[in-house]
Amino acid sequence: MAEQIIIGCDHAAFEMKESVKAFLIEDGYDVNDIGAFNGESVDYTDFGIKVASEVSRGNFYRGVLICGTGIGMSIVANRFPGVRAALCGDLFSTIMSRRHNDANILVMGARVIGEGLALELVKTWLNTPFEGGRHQKRLKKIDQINMKDIYSP
Numbered sequence: 001m002a003e004q005i006i007i008g009c010d011h012a013a014f015e016m017k018e019s020v021k022a023f024l025i026e027d028g029y030d031v032n033d034i035g036a037f038n039g040e041s042v043d044y045t046d047f048g049i050k051v052a053s054e055v056s057r058g059n060f061y062r063g064v065l066i067c068g069t070g071i072g073m074s075i076v077a078n079r080f081p082g083v084r085a086a087l088c089g090d091l092f093s094t095i096m097s098r099r100h101n102d103a104n105i106l107v108m109g110a111r112v113i114g115e116g117l118a119l120e121l122v123k124t125w126l127n128t129p130f131e132g133g134r135h136q137k138r139l140k141k142i143d144q145i146n147m148k149d150i151y152s153p
């Protein structure tokens with residue numbers, strides 16, 4: 001069965017999202033596009049919440065989020081338990097976000113990088129495995145952060 005990927009964007013990234021979606025479908029992925037569906041102004045927050053909540057619930061193993069800079073989407077997505085959203089604009093960070101961080105959402109900025117690089121990053125991200133080992137231990141520590149211990153010790 002084709003791997004399912006959930007993708008979302010805001011108005012600033014509508015065109016890039018369409019290119020990424022077409023690229024993924026061409027590559028055999030089953031893409032769930034939650035919008036935006038045109039270039040009319042929307043709040044990136046709403047789309048970030050949709051994608052991140054689905055990944056957080058385990059309904060999708062991986063997601064892609066794109067806004068103008070990628071910053072808003074990554075701030076939103078990383079609020080969700082179990083989500084490891086990586087804002088990437090270069091190949092090295094993209095590779096490391098998988099190898100060391102086991103990122104489950106790739107975030108990009110459509111006003112920061114061009115379409116050619118974005119497609120290359122998506123392809124690389126999807127094909128780079130997590131290394132596990134010492135990195136797994138660090139991810140576990142993230143999941144174990146207890147805000148109550150930090151703010152009311």
Ligand code: RB5
Nearest residue numbers: 012067068069070071072
């Ligand atoms: C929209 O103008 C822009 O603020 C948004 O796409 C994103 O860059 C937010 O972080």
